[in-house]
Amino acid sequence: MPTGATIGPPHVPEVGRGCQYPTPSILAPVAALRPIVEIEDVTRIYRKGGAEIRPLDHVTLHIEAGEFVALMGPSGSGKTTLLNLLAGLDRPSSGTVRVCGLDLAKLSARELARWRADHVGFVFQSFNLLPVLTARQNVELPLTLQPLSRAARRAHAEAALRCVGLGDRMDHRPAELSGGQEQRVAIARALACDPQLLVADEPTGDLDAAAAHDVLLLMKRLNEEFGKTIIIVTHDPHVAEFARRELHLEKGVLQMERRR
Numbered sequence: 001m002p003t004g005a006t007i008g009p010p011h012v013p014e015v016g017r018g019c020q021y022p023t024p025s026i027l028a029p030v031a032a033l034r035p036i037v038e039i040e041d042v043t044r045i046y047r048k049g050g051a052e053i054r055p056l057d058h059v060t061l062h063i064e065a066g067e068f069v070a071l072m073g074p075s076g077s078g079k080t081t082l083l084n085l086l087a088g089l090d091r092p093s094s095g096t097v098r099v100c101g102l103d104l105a106k107l108s109a110r111e112l113a114r115w116r117a118d119h120v121g122f123v124f125q126s127f128n129l130l131p132v133l134t135a136r137q138n139v140e141l142p143l144t145l146q147p148l149s150r151a152a153r154r155a156h157a158e159a160a161l162r163c164v165g166l167g168d169r170m171d172h173r174p175a176e177l178s179g180g181q182e183q184r185v186a187i188a189r190a191l192a193c194d195p196q197l198l199v200a201d202e203p204t205g206d207l208d209a210a211a212a213h214d215v216l217l218l219m220k221r222l223n224e225e226f227g228k229t230i231i232i233v234t235h236d237p238h239v240a241e242f243a244r245r246e247l248h249l250e251k252g253v254l255q256m257e258r259r260r
């Protein structure tokens with residue numbers, strides 16, 4: 001997010017460098033077409049007591065910058081595994097994962113952690129807010145990894161909270177918020193470092209229909225107004241209606257996709 005008190009478009013981040021490609025004017029149309037996520041022939045294998053589990057099996061997938069993608073499929077089909085790989089939380093057993101043109105396998109664990117902090121915002125089903133911290137403090141937490149003054153951290157956190165419609169709840173702790181508000185704090189936290197990529201694993205799974213709808217509208221706005229690339233894992237076909245592309249996984253294989 002830019003240093004000012006509002007969330008700005010992602011091409012002018014001051015803190016985070018974001019995940020922008022250099023786009024000199026003559027190259028801009030080419031750069032705009034370049035995928036932000038390039039998954040090439042990726043397989044993930046777990047071995048447990050002699051048995052082999054293969055949650056992803058030779059998956060190839062490209063996602064363009066600025067897309068809003070819903071990743072669907074039955075329980076155990078590999079959705080979270082795929083999300084974790086493209087967000088740099090896990091590494092493939094074989095194949096390549098490139099994000100923003102960078103082959104994540106080339107990064108050490110420490111570099112990968114740093115890269116994640118700068119480039120990916122995470123939203124989880126269970127919000128994962130720290131109960132003893134206020135909304136503002138929860139959002140400020142990832143900003144402590146950035147070279148920012150305390151005042152700048154506060155300004156960023158407040159801007160992110162205003163962006164998700166919680167300007168009047170900044171001093172509330174999670175227990176003093178509704179589920180929908182908690183998830184919006186979590187989204188503000190994910191946005192705080194102005195990542196280009198926002199990944200969400202069943203973000204509406206614990207919400208009632210109205211709160212889920214608000215969270216999805218917010219994600220749609222982040223995609224359309226701020227150009228965030230959003231990848232959302234869901235079981236809910238209604239959730240997928242907000243996305244412009246639906247991907248379906250079955251037993252670790254991409255089976256089908258639909259574009260709107």
Ligand SMILES: Nc1ncnc2c1ncn2[C@@H]1O[C@H](COP(=O)(O)OP(=O)(O)OP(=O)(O)O)[C@@H](O)[C@H]1O
Nearest residue numbers: 046048053055073074075076077078079080081082
């Ligand atoms: N760390 C692990 N060790 C062993 N097996 C694992 C591990 N993580 C996931 N699996 C297995 O990989 C498969 C895919 O898991 P994954 O969590 O990606 O499914 P999912 O599509 O997200 O399911 P859900 O909709 O229930 O969240 C499952 O069979 C799971 O048991």
Ligand SMILES: [Mg+2]
Nearest residue numbers: 079080081201
């Ligand atoms: Mg899952």
